[in-house]
Amino acid sequence: xxxxxxxxxxxxxxxxxxxxxxxxxxxxxxxxxxxxxxxxxxxxxxxxxxxxxxxxxxxxxxxxxxxxxxxxxxxxxxxxxxxxxxxxxxxxxxxxxxxxxxxxxxxxxxxxxxxxxxxxxxxxxxxxxxxxxxxxxxxxxxxxxxxxxxxxxxxxxxxxxxxxxxxxxxxxxxxxxxxxxxxxxxxxxxxxxxxxxxxxxxxxxxxxxx
Ligand SMILES: [Zn+2]
Ligand SMILES: [Zn+2]
Ligand SMILES: [Zn+2]
Ligand SMILES: [Zn+2]
Numbered sequence: 001x002x003x004x005x006x007x008x009x010x011x012x013x014x015x016x017x018x019x020x021x022x023x024x025x026x027x028x029x030x031x032x033x034x035x036x037x038x039x040x041x042x043x044x045x046x047x048x049x050x051x052x053x054x055x056x057x058x059x060x061x062x063x064x065x066x067x068x069x070x071x072x073x074x075x076x077x078x079x080x081x082x083x084x085x086x087x088x089x090x091x092x093x094x095x096x097x098x099x100x101x102x103x104x105x106x107x108x109x110x111x112x113x114x115x116x117x118x119x120x121x122x123x124x125x126x127x128x129x130x131x132x133x134x135x136x137x138x139x140x141x142x143x144x145x146x147x148x149x150x151x152x153x154x155x156x157x158x159x160x161x162x163x164x165x166x167x168x169x170x171x172x173x174x175x176x177x178x179x180x181x182x183x184x185x186x187x188x189x190x191x192x193x194x195x196x197x198x199x200x201x202x203x204x205x206x207x208x209x210x
């Protein structure tokens with residue numbers, strides 16, 4: 001199903017910290033099935049269809065929102081399904097942001113503690129753009145970690161380029177899994193020099209019913 005035209009229900013918080021003010025957007029309801037953890041050379045995120053769509057909508061929104069921290073609280077996800085790794089890795093939250101925001105990750109713990117309830121806001125999703133790799137060769141996403149959170153940051157172009165894999169994941173993989181229920185369906189998102197730094201995988205067990 002197309003992402004374009006979807007409506008993403010969010011909560012918006014404005015957090016003041018010293019002289020700075022940060023706008024944080026998070027899903028109105030937490031993602032039920034999206035454990036995220038660090039393993040090997042990158043991060044693994046295990047999703048069902050609903051969580052994959054939430055992630056893709058968050059990503060589409062992040063591309064167009066240079067002044068916002070897009071926050072997916074995932075540490076308390078209801079499912080503990082895992083992919084690669086030994087199953088003991090600590091669960092992480094995810095924050096997507098533009099690097100022009102220059103947000104110091106060391107402040108995240110304080111920002112997160114001040115989010116409050118947030119104001120409900122519905123975002124009209126314009127979809128994830130189809131972009132050619134060649135156009136954006138010089139762009140790469142960056143990643144770092146702080147306060148049990150994985151931060152992925154980059155330029156608008158870098159976010160758009162890597163968003164391609166998520167568009168395929170939500171718009172095409174449901175058909176792959178319908179035709180071949182056991183198939184490995186994932187999105188590989190590059191960061192730094194690693195081509196599949198963030199590996200978003202459909203859960204082998206919970207892919208069909210949601
Ligand atoms: Zn697929
Ligand atoms: Zn994979
Ligand atoms: Zn790999
Ligand atoms: Zn699962």
